[in-house]
Amino acid sequence: xxTAASTYHEEHPGGITRWLFTTNHKDIGTLYLWLxxxxxxxxxxxxxxxxxxxxxPGLQIVDxxxxxxxxxxxxxxxxxxxxxxxxxxxxxxxxPMMIGAPDMALPRMNNWSFWILPFAFTLLSSxxxxxxxxxxxxxxxxxxxxxxxxxGIGTDxxxxxxxxxxxxxxxxxxxxxxTILNMRAPGMTLMKMPLFVWTWLITAYLxxxxxxxxxxxxxxxxxxxxxxxxxxxxxxxxxxxxxxxVFWFFGHPEVYILILPAFGIASxxxxxxxxxxxxxxxxxxxxxxxxxxxxxxxxxxxxxTVGMPVGGMLFFMYATMLIAVPIGVKVFNWIAxxxxxxxxxxxxxxxxxxxxxxxxxxGLSGLMLAIVPADFQYHDTYFVVAHFHYALVSGSIFTIxxxxxxWLPKWTGHMYNETLGKWHFWLTVIAFNITFFPQHFxxxxxxxxxxxxxALQFTEFNQISTIGxxxxxxxxxxxxxxxxxxxxxxxxxxxxxxxxxEGLEWTVPSPAPYHTFATPPKVS
Amino acid sequence: xxxxFPVSSDGLLRLISDVGLVLLPGLASADYGPSADWGxxxxxxxxxxARDILDLHNLILIICAIIFVVVFSLMFYALFAHRKSRGxxxxxxxxxxxxxxxxxxxxxxxxxxxxxPSTATLLRMDDVTGSDMTVKIxxxxxxxRYDYLDYNVGFFSVLSTPREQIENQADKGExxxxxxxxxxxxxxxxxxRFLLTANDVIHSWWVPQLGxxxxxxxxxxxxxxxRIDEPGTYRGQCAELCGKDHGFxxxxxxxxxxxxxxxxxxxxxxxxxxxxxxxxxxxxxNRGKTVNNQCIACHRPTGQGVLGVFPAIAGSKIATGPxxxxxxxxxxxxxxxxxxxxxxxxxxxxxxxxxxxxxxAFGNNTGDLxxxxxxxxxxx
Numbered sequence: 013x014x015t016a017a018s019t020y021h022e023e024h025p026g027g028i029t030r031w032l033f034t035t036n037h038k039d040i041g042t043l044y045l046w047l048x049x050x051x052x053x054x055x056x057x058x059x060x061x062x063x064x065x066x067x068x069p070g071l072q073i074v075d076x077x078x079x080x081x082x083x084x085x086x087x088x089x090x091x092x093x094x095x096x097x098x099x100x101x102x103x104x105x106x107x108p109m110m111i112g113a114p115d116m117a118l119p120r121m122n123n124w125s126f127w128i129l130p131f132a133f134t135l136l137s138s139x140x141x142x143x144x145x146x147x148x149x150x151x152x153x154x155x156x157x158x159x160x161x162x163x164g165i166g167t168d169x170x171x172x173x174x175x176x177x178x179x180x181x182x183x184x185x186x187x188x189x190x191t192i193l194n195m196r197a198p199g200m201t202l203m204k205m206p207l208f209v210w211t212w213l214i215t216a217y218l219x220x221x222x223x224x225x226x227x228x229x230x231x232x233x234x235x236x237x238x239x240x241x242x243x244x245x246x247x248x249x250x251x252x253x254x255x256x257x258v259f260w261f262f263g264h265p266e267v268y269i270l271i272l273p274a275f276g277i278a279s280x281x282x283x284x285x286x287x288x289x290x291x292x293x294x295x296x297x298x299x300x301x302x303x304x305x306x307x308x309x310x311x312x313x314x315x316x317t318v319g320m321p322v323g324g325m326l327f328f329m330y331a332t333m334l335i336a337v338p339i340g341v342k343v344f345n346w347i348a349x350x351x352x353x354x355x356x357x358x359x360x361x362x363x364x365x366x367x368x369x370x371x372x373x374x375g376l377s378g379l380m381l382a383i384v385p386a387d388f389q390y391h392d393t394y395f396v397v398a399h400f401h402y403a404l405v406s407g408s409i410f411t412i413x414x415x416x417x418x419w420l421p422k423w424t425g426h427m428y429n430e431t432l433g434k435w436h437f438w439l440t441v442i443a444f445n446i447t448f449f450p451q452h453f454x455x456x457x458x459x460x461x462x463x464x465x466x467a468l469q470f471t472e473f474n475q476i477s478t479i480g481x482x483x484x485x486x487x488x489x490x491x492x493x494x495x496x497x498x499x500x501x502x503x504x505x506x507x508x509x510x511x512x513x514e515g516l517e518w519t520v521p522s523p524a525p526y527h528t529f530a531t532p533p534k535v536s
Numbered sequence: 537x538x539x540x541f542p543v544s545s546d547g548l549l550r551l552i553s554d555v556g557l558v559l560l561p562g563l564a565s566a567d568y569g570p571s572a573d574w575g576x577x578x579x580x581x582x583x584x585x586a587r588d589i590l591d592l593h594n595l596i597l598i599i600c601a602i603i604f605v606v607v608f609s610l611m612f613y614a615l616f617a618h619r620k621s622r623g624x625x626x627x628x629x630x631x632x633x634x635x636x637x638x639x640x641x642x643x644x645x646x647x648x649x650x651x652x653p654s655t656a657t658l659l660r661m662d663d664v665t666g667s668d669m670t671v672k673i674x675x676x677x678x679x680x681r682y683d684y685l686d687y688n689v690g691f692f693s694v695l696s697t698p699r700e701q702i703e704n705q706a707d708k709g710e711x712x713x714x715x716x717x718x719x720x721x722x723x724x725x726x727x728x729r730f731l732l733t734a735n736d737v738i739h740s741w742w743v744p745q746l747g748x749x750x751x752x753x754x755x756x757x758x759x760x761x762x763r764i765d766e767p768g769t770y771r772g773q774c775a776e777l778c779g780k781d782h783g784f785x786x787x788x789x790x791x792x793x794x795x796x797x798x799x800x801x802x803x804x805x806x807x808x809x810x811x812x813x814x815x816x817x818x819x820x821x822n823r824g825k826t827v828n829n830q831c832i833a834c835h836r837p838t839g840q841g842v843l844g845v846f847p848a849i850a851g852s853k854i855a856t857g858p859x860x861x862x863x864x865x866x867x868x869x870x871x872x873x874x875x876x877x878x879x880x881x882x883x884x885x886x887x888x889x890x891x892x893x894x895x896x897a898f899g900n901n902t903g904d905l906x907x908x909x910x911x912x913x914x915x916x
Contacts, residue, residue, distance in 0.1 A: 246755020457575035463783030
């Protein structure tokens, strides 16, 4: 096969056509990661606009309709443009190497899965320039009707964009499943796979199950808006709450799609820097599968105040509380991995440890939200905003940073600057907590979500949160600098890179050759 | 539960909550208003349900905090003691089935413990039976309407914070964004049933101190209830994104004694029957200015409108021309634009008042006076 491959194209193509037409999993991984990094700054800028307006009571900077566009677009971009593409980028780079495969199962489809994204985000972002016709979507990333039906043309563009994003995700998921199930090296049974590969296998099934549901929901919105249907309109026999059910049936598994790969990355990094195998590898697999299964049974916990029969509320409360069990098992297993290890704290490990600590705060506030009577006070307040930022930023984003620092030496052949990495870590972690911890108090004190202006007693915590957000954003410029610097040069990385690193990717040279494992390795 | 333990589960909950309050002052909740700056906990409850919720919240928080401290003490110990720089050598163990079972079962048991009081409180919240009166709450973009179904009294409740404060041209009052023209007045100690719906998009009616939050869904009716224990004024906000002024449609509930409530109902009925009465200019102007708050979102507090988007009232042909045209556009709206038909939303007195106001304010000075009976006549 190797000879057939090398007559097919130049060994190392160059120029813009390389990036447009590549079918190489490493190149495609790089493309996804760069897209995610660019969108991170776009979404981050929107967050700064939000936080700047919220620095003081009163309307200073933007009008309420534009503010709603910012909250909506910030979320859409961070969820669909940063976290998901970043994890797919890691999947592309790492899965083939970790299982000893030469590439993904469907390399050409892999290319298309990526290239849909820049067009989808151009479509979505273009709505910001349509302010005369209502601007970008402004009904929240959750898009509830009837409010969404009032939206201008930006909403229709967003619906099309979401369809494109969904197609990209579904094609990517198919590719990942086909690769993992069919292309593992001989001897690598499923239970011998690295946990990152396991978490991505399960995530891919979640994507296949729920992205079509989102597509259905937004299509029903489109037809309600323009083609005379009344799915969500009581006057025509429909129900606005139907949308919420369909959306959250997608939406809840979606948040597990956003976190399961993070669990996988943490499960690679913590053993490496503890110089000790992952504790309870089999339990970790079962726990991940349980989380994925349970994620389909809890969607209505996003809707407790909508007017649900008490039996429904009780079921969803119990099911949601139950998810705490497998997640707790994972946290205990990570700590047991560290326990009596021989730890060092390079930047990847710093981010991984911070993830375990801070994500658990997000998990515990999630448990509080599951308690229905209490949720009646928390729902649609800043308590929820604090919860999901603890889950998504210290959960997904920190593990993305951790994985980037961990694997950059393998990808580029250079060590990143450890001192700068540590600066990035501490600035980020401290600023993150300054930004989001006070938001718990704001929610409890009574501040609703998605408001551009607030009553006077919310001023102090909002000011602290805004200051934190500006420091947090500035710290990410340091990350950009570190990444560019590492690509361009730095101390030479060895093959193994990290003393405690284990796995097939640490057996190929650094930087990893353009084609690896053209012949599959034997795994014992 | 009470047959097994010497204390009822509610009593136990309250005990834990009170102990927590003593040990950790931060667990005390604050009233609404400027004294609530730096508030760390839920607002002070004034109903039994709100009190139950606060107790439940404190209990869950304490349990979560204890678990968090125990688990992460272990992790931080490991981070310090089990590090290479201290010479610690790595062990090789990597699984323990008994441990996995133990740390699955114990959390599960803790969750069951949390679920029991939560279920009890939820079942209490769900019981709407035995109410003394019913109020229908309708969410509008961007105001609330309250209709007392037992008394045939109804009115809108609109944010009354002056626009100048929002736009930073005047100092903000203490109750900035938490004040309305017509609060919901309720009697203390009576079980009030709420029927909730909306006129346009989904809103949510939330008053933290009452422990009540319920979405208002257009075309559907939701139900909840409250029984307020002490007189006072309780403030809340809309809790579901409903468009541009989602942050500007607060809720104010004024709980009063039975006698005061009866007197207030009587007063409201007289106002509603106002159509047959003849009203003076000053009364109409005062009332009209308040009603005009519903117009300023588009037409602006100065009546200047927004160039190219919302027409001005100041100096407009409609506000200075024939009265009937002015009445017609307020009552029927202008199809194809954002100008709603207010005939169903406003009563005769309010329409007469706001039209009178608009014809005399903003420099219009027509001297016109519109009686509610004229509005009533147009409806037929």
